[in-house]
Amino acid sequence: MVNRKRSMCSSGWLQKHFKDQYVKAAHRQKLRSRSWFKLDAINRMDALFSTGMTVIDLGSAPGGWTLYVKNKIGxxxxxxxxxxxxxCNISGVNFLQGDCSNPxxxxxxxxxxxxxxxxVVLSDMSPNTTGISIIDVSRSIYLGNLALNICRSxxxxxxxxxxxxxxxxxxxxYLCDVHxxxxxVRIRKPDASRSHSREVYIVAKERK
Incomplete structure (x- = not known):
């Protein structure tokens, strides 16, 4: 299963992307990606991190979430x-390039x-999208199950x-499996998540 960020081959998508307020804000603040704002919004609601934690970040490139977490855990x-x-290297972070479904x-x-x-286990993994919802959702759930299995381990x-x-x-x-x-278990849709996107974030706390 390929895990990559959304393809940027569409010029129309590119124009909308660079007009996006969160893309502009990420550029101003010299952040690696607009996804920083998604994690920030979720963390403000659900208090995910504290000093000294050990965190796994799956689907980490280009590093927006990783940098956010690094600042929170100290x-x-x-x-x-x-x-x-x-x-790109981030001081104090161990980065492993590879497919985490590979044993x-x-x-x-x-x-x-x-x-x-x-x-904490984080997964911002996303499949290559086809525009065919049944395929894209199925691939996304596959990656979600992969991350959930890593949690089990x-x-x-x-x-x-x-x-x-x-x-x-x-x-x-999938929600039943997480439960x-x-x-x-809560579902979040932060403001930085585009309204037309099917993506949602599941916050699951207190592993049994």
């Missing part, structure tokens, strides 16, 4: 980021974590999971 915190795309990549990720208990008791998924067929079943692993 120098005593630990971040392991993973993406099939390359990502060898997951093994390396676990080796990097060592004995550290993971407090490494996330500590009472830990937190934040994942992006697309609304559509299969989401209700089976966590006591608190």
């Amino acid at each position: 120098r005593t915190g630990r971040i392991v980021a993973c993406d099939i795309l390359s990502m 060898n990549i997951f093994k390396i990720l676990c080796t990097w974590l060592g004995q550290k208990q993971v407090n 490494v996330l500590m008791r009472r830990g937190t999971f934040l994942v992006k998924v697309f609304q559509g067929k299969g989401l209700d079943k 089976s692993l966590f006591n608190i």
